[in-house]
Amino acid sequence: MTALAAPAGVAPAGVPPAPAGSAARRRRRRSLVVLAVLAAAFCYLLAEGLGNSLDYYDTVGQALAHRATLGSSTFRLEGIVLPHSVRRTDRGADFSVGEGRSSITVHNTGSPPQLFRVGLPVIVVGHFAGGSAVFESDQIMVKHSANYTPVPSRDRMPPSTAPTR
Protein backbone atom coordinates (compact mmCIF):
# COMPACT_ATOMS: atom_id res chain seq x y z
CA MET A 1 0.00 0.00 0.00
CA THR A 2 2.91 2.34 0.62
CA ALA A 3 3.78 2.29 -3.07
CA LEU A 4 0.46 4.07 -3.75
CA ALA A 5 2.30 7.24 -2.89
CA ALA A 6 4.77 6.65 -5.74
CA PRO A 7 5.22 9.79 -7.86
CA ALA A 8 3.87 9.84 -11.40
CA GLY A 9 7.39 9.62 -12.86
CA VAL A 10 7.72 6.01 -11.63
CA ALA A 11 5.26 4.79 -14.29
CA PRO A 12 6.94 2.52 -16.85
CA ALA A 13 7.80 3.73 -20.33
CA GLY A 14 4.92 3.59 -22.78
CA VAL A 15 2.28 4.39 -20.16
CA PRO A 16 0.66 7.76 -20.91
CA PRO A 17 1.86 10.41 -18.45
CA ALA A 18 -0.30 10.94 -15.37
CA PRO A 19 -3.78 11.15 -16.93
CA ALA A 20 -5.37 12.72 -13.85
CA GLY A 21 -2.84 15.56 -13.83
CA SER A 22 -3.17 16.51 -17.50
CA ALA A 23 -6.96 16.28 -17.35
CA ALA A 24 -6.93 18.63 -14.38
CA ARG A 25 -4.66 21.02 -16.25
CA ARG A 26 -6.98 20.93 -19.25
CA ARG A 27 -10.00 21.55 -17.04
CA ARG A 28 -8.19 24.38 -15.35
CA ARG A 29 -7.27 26.01 -18.65
CA ARG A 30 -10.82 25.62 -19.97
CA SER A 31 -12.41 27.15 -16.89
CA LEU A 32 -9.97 30.04 -16.98
CA VAL A 33 -10.96 30.72 -20.60
CA VAL A 34 -14.64 30.69 -19.57
CA LEU A 35 -13.87 33.08 -16.71
CA ALA A 36 -12.01 35.40 -19.09
CA VAL A 37 -14.98 35.44 -21.50
CA LEU A 38 -17.33 36.22 -18.60
CA ALA A 39 -15.01 38.98 -17.40
CA ALA A 40 -15.09 40.50 -20.89
CA ALA A 41 -18.91 40.29 -20.93
CA PHE A 42 -18.99 41.91 -17.49
CA CYS A 43 -16.80 44.81 -18.65
CA TYR A 44 -18.92 45.29 -21.77
CA LEU A 45 -22.17 45.40 -19.79
CA LEU A 46 -20.66 47.71 -17.21
CA ALA A 47 -19.39 50.10 -19.88
CA GLU A 48 -22.75 50.15 -21.68
CA GLY A 49 -24.52 50.56 -18.35
CA LEU A 50 -22.35 53.44 -17.19
CA GLY A 51 -22.63 55.07 -20.62
CA ASN A 52 -26.41 54.75 -20.91
CA SER A 53 -28.29 53.99 -17.73
CA LEU A 54 -27.00 56.54 -15.24
CA ASP A 55 -28.45 59.33 -17.35
CA TYR A 56 -31.02 57.32 -19.23
CA TYR A 57 -33.23 60.15 -20.50
CA ASP A 58 -33.79 63.89 -20.39
CA THR A 59 -37.24 65.14 -19.46
CA VAL A 60 -38.88 67.78 -21.65
CA GLY A 61 -37.83 70.50 -19.20
CA GLN A 62 -34.21 69.30 -19.09
CA ALA A 63 -34.00 68.99 -22.86
CA LEU A 64 -35.34 72.52 -23.39
CA ALA A 65 -32.96 73.92 -20.80
CA HIS A 66 -29.94 72.25 -22.42
CA ARG A 67 -31.00 72.67 -26.02
CA ALA A 68 -27.94 74.71 -26.93
CA THR A 69 -25.48 72.13 -25.58
CA LEU A 70 -27.49 69.17 -26.91
CA GLY A 71 -27.24 70.56 -30.45
CA SER A 72 -28.12 67.79 -32.86
CA SER A 73 -26.72 64.96 -30.72
CA THR A 74 -28.87 61.88 -30.18
CA PHE A 75 -30.49 61.38 -26.79
CA ARG A 76 -33.58 59.93 -25.15
CA LEU A 77 -36.40 62.37 -24.42
CA GLU A 78 -39.17 61.64 -21.95
CA GLY A 79 -42.57 63.28 -21.77
CA ILE A 80 -46.30 62.64 -21.70
CA VAL A 81 -48.07 62.40 -25.04
CA LEU A 82 -50.27 65.52 -25.17
CA PRO A 83 -53.98 65.30 -26.04
CA HIS A 84 -55.05 66.31 -29.58
CA SER A 85 -51.44 66.32 -30.78
CA VAL A 86 -51.16 62.90 -32.40
CA ARG A 87 -51.30 62.85 -36.19
CA ARG A 88 -50.39 59.84 -38.30
CA THR A 89 -48.12 60.67 -41.24
CA ASP A 90 -46.65 58.74 -44.16
CA ARG A 91 -43.39 58.29 -42.24
CA GLY A 92 -45.01 57.40 -38.90
CA ALA A 93 -46.52 59.86 -36.48
CA ASP A 94 -46.25 63.47 -35.32
CA PHE A 95 -47.15 64.39 -31.75
CA SER A 96 -46.10 66.55 -28.83
CA VAL A 97 -44.68 65.42 -25.52
CA GLY A 98 -45.04 67.61 -22.47
CA GLU A 99 -43.87 68.06 -18.92
CA GLY A 100 -45.78 70.57 -16.85
CA ARG A 101 -46.40 73.59 -19.10
CA SER A 102 -43.57 73.01 -21.57
CA SER A 103 -43.76 70.76 -24.60
CA ILE A 104 -41.71 69.58 -27.58
CA THR A 105 -43.03 68.59 -31.00
CA VAL A 106 -41.87 65.16 -32.12
CA HIS A 107 -41.67 63.88 -35.71
CA ASN A 108 -41.33 60.14 -35.52
CA THR A 109 -40.31 57.79 -38.31
CA GLY A 110 -41.91 54.37 -37.96
CA SER A 111 -45.20 53.36 -36.43
CA PRO A 112 -45.65 53.72 -32.65
CA PRO A 113 -45.85 50.60 -30.46
CA GLN A 114 -49.11 48.92 -29.52
CA LEU A 115 -49.52 50.69 -26.17
CA PHE A 116 -48.81 54.20 -27.51
CA ARG A 117 -51.63 56.42 -26.31
CA VAL A 118 -52.38 60.02 -25.33
CA GLY A 119 -51.67 60.65 -21.66
CA LEU A 120 -49.01 57.94 -21.26
CA PRO A 121 -45.35 58.84 -20.77
CA VAL A 122 -43.10 57.87 -23.67
CA ILE A 123 -39.38 57.93 -24.31
CA VAL A 124 -38.40 58.95 -27.84
CA VAL A 125 -34.91 58.44 -29.22
CA GLY A 126 -33.57 61.03 -31.62
CA HIS A 127 -32.29 64.60 -31.84
CA PHE A 128 -33.35 68.21 -32.32
CA ALA A 129 -33.60 68.91 -36.05
CA GLY A 130 -31.03 71.45 -37.22
CA GLY A 131 -31.33 73.97 -34.41
CA SER A 132 -35.14 73.97 -34.46
CA ALA A 133 -37.33 72.94 -31.54
CA VAL A 134 -38.65 69.90 -33.45
CA PHE A 135 -37.41 66.57 -32.16
CA GLU A 136 -36.81 63.98 -34.90
CA SER A 137 -37.05 60.48 -33.52
CA ASP A 138 -36.88 57.00 -34.97
CA GLN A 139 -37.93 55.06 -31.88
CA ILE A 140 -40.75 55.34 -29.37
CA MET A 141 -40.74 53.44 -26.09
CA VAL A 142 -43.90 53.47 -23.98
CA LYS A 143 -43.24 53.89 -20.27
CA HIS A 144 -46.20 52.18 -18.67
CA SER A 145 -46.81 52.41 -14.94
CA ALA A 146 -46.69 49.72 -12.27
CA ASN A 147 -50.42 50.07 -11.61
CA TYR A 148 -52.63 47.25 -12.76
CA THR A 149 -56.28 48.22 -12.87
CA PRO A 150 -58.81 45.82 -14.34
CA VAL A 151 -60.89 46.89 -17.32
CA PRO A 152 -64.47 47.47 -16.05
CA SER A 153 -66.47 44.39 -16.99
CA ARG A 154 -68.89 46.26 -19.31
CA ASP A 155 -65.92 47.43 -21.39
CA ARG A 156 -64.41 43.96 -21.90
CA MET A 157 -63.92 42.51 -25.35
CA PRO A 158 -62.58 45.44 -27.33
CA PRO A 159 -61.37 43.98 -30.65
CA SER A 160 -57.66 44.35 -29.86
CA THR A 161 -57.86 42.84 -26.40
CA ALA A 162 -60.31 39.98 -26.86
CA PRO A 163 -59.96 37.60 -23.91
CA THR A 164 -58.53 34.18 -24.57
CA ARG A 165 -61.82 32.58 -23.63
Added chain:
Amino acid sequence: MSPALRRGIGVAALVSTAATVWLGLWVTPPSTQQGNLVRLVYLHPAIAWDALYVAFGLSAVCSLLYLWRRTRSLFWDRLAAASVEVGVVFNALTLVTGSIWGRPTWGVWWTWDARLTSTALLLVLFLGYLALRRVPAEPEVRARRCAVAALVAFVDVPIVHFSVNWWQTLHQNATVLNADLSPRIHGSMAWTLLLSFVALTLAFVWMVTVRYRIEVMRDQVGEEELEVSLAERWAEAELTGAPPVPAPGPSPEAEVSPAVPAGERAGSGR
Protein backbone atom coordinates in the same frame (compact mmCIF):
# COMPACT_ATOMS: atom_id res chain seq x y z
CA MET B 1 -34.73 15.77 3.31
CA SER B 2 -36.90 12.69 3.04
CA PRO B 3 -37.98 11.59 -0.43
CA ALA B 4 -41.64 11.86 0.60
CA LEU B 5 -41.26 15.49 1.61
CA ARG B 6 -39.37 16.29 -1.57
CA ARG B 7 -42.10 14.67 -3.63
CA GLY B 8 -44.73 16.57 -1.66
CA ILE B 9 -43.03 19.88 -2.46
CA GLY B 10 -42.81 18.91 -6.12
CA VAL B 11 -46.52 18.09 -6.29
CA ALA B 12 -47.42 21.32 -4.45
CA ALA B 13 -45.30 23.28 -6.94
CA LEU B 14 -47.05 21.63 -9.89
CA VAL B 15 -50.55 22.17 -8.47
CA SER B 16 -49.95 25.81 -7.55
CA THR B 17 -48.34 26.50 -10.94
CA ALA B 18 -51.34 24.96 -12.69
CA ALA B 19 -53.68 27.08 -10.55
CA THR B 20 -51.66 30.19 -11.43
CA VAL B 21 -51.93 29.41 -15.14
CA TRP B 22 -55.68 28.92 -14.86
CA LEU B 23 -56.25 32.08 -12.81
CA GLY B 24 -53.79 34.10 -14.87
CA LEU B 25 -55.16 33.16 -18.26
CA TRP B 26 -58.88 32.70 -17.65
CA VAL B 27 -60.09 34.17 -14.38
CA THR B 28 -58.29 37.49 -14.02
CA PRO B 29 -59.42 40.48 -16.08
CA PRO B 30 -57.35 42.35 -18.66
CA SER B 31 -55.99 45.69 -17.44
CA THR B 32 -56.83 49.18 -18.64
CA GLN B 33 -53.31 50.01 -19.77
CA GLN B 34 -52.01 46.71 -21.05
CA GLY B 35 -55.07 44.67 -22.00
CA ASN B 36 -54.21 40.99 -22.06
CA LEU B 37 -50.48 41.67 -21.95
CA VAL B 38 -50.93 42.24 -18.22
CA ARG B 39 -51.08 38.45 -17.80
CA LEU B 40 -47.29 38.36 -17.95
CA VAL B 41 -47.35 39.93 -14.49
CA TYR B 42 -48.17 36.45 -13.15
CA LEU B 43 -44.92 35.10 -14.58
CA HIS B 44 -42.10 37.61 -14.88
CA PRO B 45 -42.03 39.14 -11.35
CA ALA B 46 -42.22 35.73 -9.65
CA ILE B 47 -39.33 34.44 -11.76
CA ALA B 48 -37.27 37.52 -10.88
CA TRP B 49 -38.19 37.07 -7.22
CA ASP B 50 -36.94 33.46 -7.32
CA ALA B 51 -33.65 34.44 -8.91
CA LEU B 52 -32.75 37.57 -6.99
CA TYR B 53 -34.11 37.19 -3.52
CA VAL B 54 -34.68 33.47 -2.98
CA ALA B 55 -31.81 31.90 -4.93
CA PHE B 56 -29.08 34.49 -4.64
CA GLY B 57 -30.25 35.44 -1.15
CA LEU B 58 -30.01 31.81 -0.02
CA SER B 59 -26.58 31.43 -1.62
CA ALA B 60 -25.35 34.56 0.16
CA VAL B 61 -26.61 33.29 3.52
CA CYS B 62 -25.03 29.86 2.91
CA SER B 63 -21.76 31.51 1.90
CA LEU B 64 -21.71 33.56 5.10
CA LEU B 65 -22.41 30.44 7.15
CA TYR B 66 -19.56 28.64 5.40
CA LEU B 67 -17.13 31.49 5.98
CA TRP B 68 -18.09 31.77 9.63
CA ARG B 69 -15.79 29.36 11.47
CA ARG B 70 -18.39 28.05 13.91
CA THR B 71 -20.81 26.93 11.19
CA ARG B 72 -18.25 25.95 8.55
CA SER B 73 -19.40 22.85 6.73
CA LEU B 74 -19.37 21.67 3.12
CA PHE B 75 -23.15 21.37 3.49
CA TRP B 76 -23.42 25.17 3.13
CA ASP B 77 -21.05 25.16 0.18
CA ARG B 78 -23.09 22.58 -1.68
CA LEU B 79 -26.38 24.28 -0.86
CA ALA B 80 -24.99 27.61 -2.10
CA ALA B 81 -23.85 25.94 -5.32
CA ALA B 82 -27.24 24.29 -5.88
CA SER B 83 -29.02 27.55 -5.16
CA VAL B 84 -26.86 29.59 -7.54
CA GLU B 85 -27.26 27.08 -10.33
CA VAL B 86 -31.05 27.20 -10.12
CA GLY B 87 -30.88 30.97 -9.60
CA VAL B 88 -28.88 31.46 -12.80
CA VAL B 89 -31.61 29.65 -14.75
CA PHE B 90 -34.25 31.91 -13.21
CA ASN B 91 -32.09 34.98 -13.80
CA ALA B 92 -31.83 34.09 -17.50
CA LEU B 93 -35.59 33.47 -17.58
CA THR B 94 -36.11 36.89 -15.98
CA LEU B 95 -34.30 38.50 -18.89
CA VAL B 96 -36.14 36.38 -21.46
CA THR B 97 -39.66 36.89 -20.07
CA GLY B 98 -38.93 40.57 -19.50
CA SER B 99 -37.83 40.90 -23.09
CA ILE B 100 -40.97 39.13 -24.33
CA TRP B 101 -43.09 41.45 -22.19
CA GLY B 102 -41.12 44.53 -23.19
CA ARG B 103 -41.48 44.10 -26.95
CA PRO B 104 -45.29 44.59 -27.13
CA THR B 105 -45.62 47.00 -24.18
CA TRP B 106 -42.55 49.22 -24.40
CA GLY B 107 -41.89 48.60 -28.08
CA VAL B 108 -38.35 47.24 -27.65
CA TRP B 109 -36.80 43.88 -26.78
CA TRP B 110 -33.96 45.51 -24.90
CA THR B 111 -32.78 48.92 -23.74
CA TRP B 112 -29.77 49.96 -21.69
CA ASP B 113 -31.65 51.22 -18.66
CA ALA B 114 -30.33 50.61 -15.16
CA ARG B 115 -32.75 47.80 -14.24
CA LEU B 116 -32.08 45.76 -17.37
CA THR B 117 -28.34 46.34 -17.40
CA SER B 118 -27.85 45.51 -13.71
CA THR B 119 -29.93 42.33 -14.14
CA ALA B 120 -27.77 41.24 -17.07
CA LEU B 121 -24.68 41.98 -14.98
CA LEU B 122 -26.11 39.81 -12.21
CA LEU B 123 -26.39 36.88 -14.63
CA VAL B 124 -22.78 37.27 -15.73
CA LEU B 125 -21.58 37.56 -12.11
CA PHE B 126 -23.25 34.33 -11.04
CA LEU B 127 -22.20 32.55 -14.23
CA GLY B 128 -18.71 33.54 -13.06
CA TYR B 129 -19.44 31.85 -9.74
CA LEU B 130 -20.38 28.65 -11.55
CA ALA B 131 -17.25 28.85 -13.72
CA LEU B 132 -15.15 29.36 -10.59
CA ARG B 133 -16.57 26.14 -9.17
CA ARG B 134 -15.24 24.26 -12.19
CA VAL B 135 -11.67 25.40 -11.57
CA PRO B 136 -10.02 22.32 -10.06
CA ALA B 137 -9.09 22.82 -6.40
CA GLU B 138 -9.28 21.17 -3.01
CA PRO B 139 -12.91 21.13 -1.77
CA GLU B 140 -12.13 23.52 1.11
CA VAL B 141 -10.21 25.93 -1.10
CA ARG B 142 -12.97 25.90 -3.68
CA ALA B 143 -15.65 26.38 -1.04
CA ARG B 144 -13.91 29.41 0.48
CA ARG B 145 -13.19 30.94 -2.91
CA CYS B 146 -16.79 30.45 -4.08
CA ALA B 147 -18.28 31.74 -0.83
CA VAL B 148 -16.38 35.01 -1.27
CA ALA B 149 -17.40 35.16 -4.95
CA ALA B 150 -21.08 34.65 -4.07
CA LEU B 151 -20.97 37.51 -1.56
CA VAL B 152 -19.25 39.81 -4.06
CA ALA B 153 -21.81 38.94 -6.75
CA PHE B 154 -24.67 39.45 -4.30
CA VAL B 155 -23.76 43.14 -3.99
CA ASP B 156 -25.54 43.60 -7.34
CA VAL B 157 -28.88 42.33 -5.97
CA PRO B 158 -29.78 45.49 -3.99
CA ILE B 159 -28.51 47.51 -6.96
CA VAL B 160 -31.00 45.71 -9.22
CA HIS B 161 -33.76 46.16 -6.66
CA PHE B 162 -33.25 49.90 -6.17
CA SER B 163 -32.18 50.69 -9.74
CA VAL B 164 -35.70 51.86 -10.59
CA ASN B 165 -35.58 54.34 -7.70
CA TRP B 166 -31.97 55.46 -7.97
CA TRP B 167 -31.91 56.12 -11.71
CA GLN B 168 -34.33 57.02 -14.51
CA THR B 169 -35.46 53.80 -16.14
CA LEU B 170 -37.89 52.57 -18.74
CA HIS B 171 -38.74 49.71 -16.38
CA GLN B 172 -41.60 50.55 -14.03
CA ASN B 173 -41.25 50.78 -10.24
CA ALA B 174 -42.16 47.99 -7.87
CA THR B 175 -45.87 47.16 -7.74
CA VAL B 176 -45.90 45.47 -4.33
CA LEU B 177 -42.53 46.08 -2.63
CA ASN B 178 -42.61 49.83 -3.24
CA ALA B 179 -41.49 52.60 -0.91
CA ASP B 180 -44.84 53.13 0.83
CA LEU B 181 -45.64 49.38 0.76
CA SER B 182 -49.06 49.93 -0.76
CA PRO B 183 -49.68 47.42 -3.55
CA ARG B 184 -50.80 48.89 -6.88
CA ILE B 185 -52.75 45.74 -7.72
CA HIS B 186 -55.97 44.48 -6.20
CA GLY B 187 -58.61 41.77 -6.18
CA SER B 188 -58.16 38.58 -8.19
CA MET B 189 -55.11 40.06 -9.91
CA ALA B 190 -53.37 40.51 -6.56
CA TRP B 191 -54.24 37.00 -5.36
CA THR B 192 -53.04 35.45 -8.59
CA LEU B 193 -49.82 37.44 -8.36
CA LEU B 194 -49.31 36.19 -4.80
CA LEU B 195 -50.03 32.60 -5.86
CA SER B 196 -47.48 32.85 -8.67
CA PHE B 197 -44.84 33.81 -6.10
CA VAL B 198 -45.78 30.84 -3.92
CA ALA B 199 -45.80 28.45 -6.90
CA LEU B 200 -42.41 29.46 -8.25
CA THR B 201 -40.84 29.54 -4.77
CA LEU B 202 -42.03 25.95 -4.24
CA ALA B 203 -40.62 25.03 -7.64
CA PHE B 204 -37.33 26.61 -6.62
CA VAL B 205 -37.19 24.66 -3.35
CA TRP B 206 -37.88 21.41 -5.18
CA MET B 207 -35.21 22.11 -7.79
CA VAL B 208 -32.61 23.02 -5.17
CA THR B 209 -33.20 19.85 -3.14
CA VAL B 210 -32.77 17.74 -6.28
CA ARG B 211 -29.74 19.74 -7.32
CA TYR B 212 -28.22 19.42 -3.85
CA ARG B 213 -28.46 15.62 -4.04
CA ILE B 214 -26.68 15.72 -7.40
CA GLU B 215 -23.93 17.86 -5.87
CA VAL B 216 -23.40 15.29 -3.09
CA MET B 217 -23.32 12.43 -5.61
CA ARG B 218 -20.91 14.32 -7.83
CA ASP B 219 -18.51 14.77 -4.91
CA GLN B 220 -18.78 11.05 -4.13
CA VAL B 221 -18.07 10.11 -7.74
CA GLY B 222 -15.14 12.51 -7.77
CA GLU B 223 -13.61 10.76 -4.77
CA GLU B 224 -14.22 7.30 -6.22
CA GLU B 225 -12.71 8.29 -9.56
CA LEU B 226 -9.63 9.53 -7.78
CA GLU B 227 -9.26 6.25 -5.90
CA VAL B 228 -9.82 4.17 -9.03
CA SER B 229 -7.33 6.12 -11.10
CA LEU B 230 -4.77 5.89 -8.30
CA ALA B 231 -5.31 2.15 -8.10
CA GLU B 232 -4.96 1.83 -11.87
CA ARG B 233 -1.69 3.69 -12.00
CA TRP B 234 -0.55 1.56 -9.15
CA ALA B 235 -1.28 -1.61 -11.03
CA GLU B 236 0.55 -0.27 -14.10
CA ALA B 237 3.62 0.57 -12.06
CA GLU B 238 3.76 -2.92 -10.56
CA LEU B 239 3.18 -4.87 -13.75
CA THR B 240 6.07 -3.54 -15.74
CA GLY B 241 5.84 -4.82 -19.28
CA ALA B 242 2.13 -5.58 -19.06
CA PRO B 243 -0.06 -3.72 -21.60
CA PRO B 244 -1.17 -0.36 -20.20
CA VAL B 245 -4.79 -0.09 -19.16
CA PRO B 246 -6.31 1.79 -22.10
CA ALA B 247 -9.53 3.35 -20.88
CA PRO B 248 -9.61 5.69 -17.90
CA GLY B 249 -12.64 5.50 -15.66
CA PRO B 250 -14.02 3.08 -13.16
CA SER B 251 -12.80 -0.45 -13.95
CA PRO B 252 -11.92 -1.98 -10.60
CA GLU B 253 -11.41 -5.43 -12.18
CA ALA B 254 -8.22 -4.16 -13.78
CA GLU B 255 -6.73 -3.87 -10.34
CA VAL B 256 -7.86 -7.31 -9.15
CA SER B 257 -7.01 -9.49 -12.16
CA PRO B 258 -5.28 -7.51 -14.90
CA ALA B 259 -3.98 -10.68 -16.58
CA VAL B 260 -7.44 -12.05 -17.43
CA PRO B 261 -8.49 -11.16 -21.02
CA ALA B 262 -11.31 -8.66 -21.33
CA GLY B 263 -13.74 -11.13 -22.91
CA GLU B 264 -13.51 -13.60 -20.06
CA ARG B 265 -13.92 -10.85 -17.49
CA ALA B 266 -17.09 -9.66 -19.11
CA GLY B 267 -18.49 -13.21 -19.22
CA SER B 268 -17.62 -14.08 -15.66
CA GLY B 269 -19.98 -11.50 -14.23
CA ARG B 270 -23.10 -13.08 -15.68
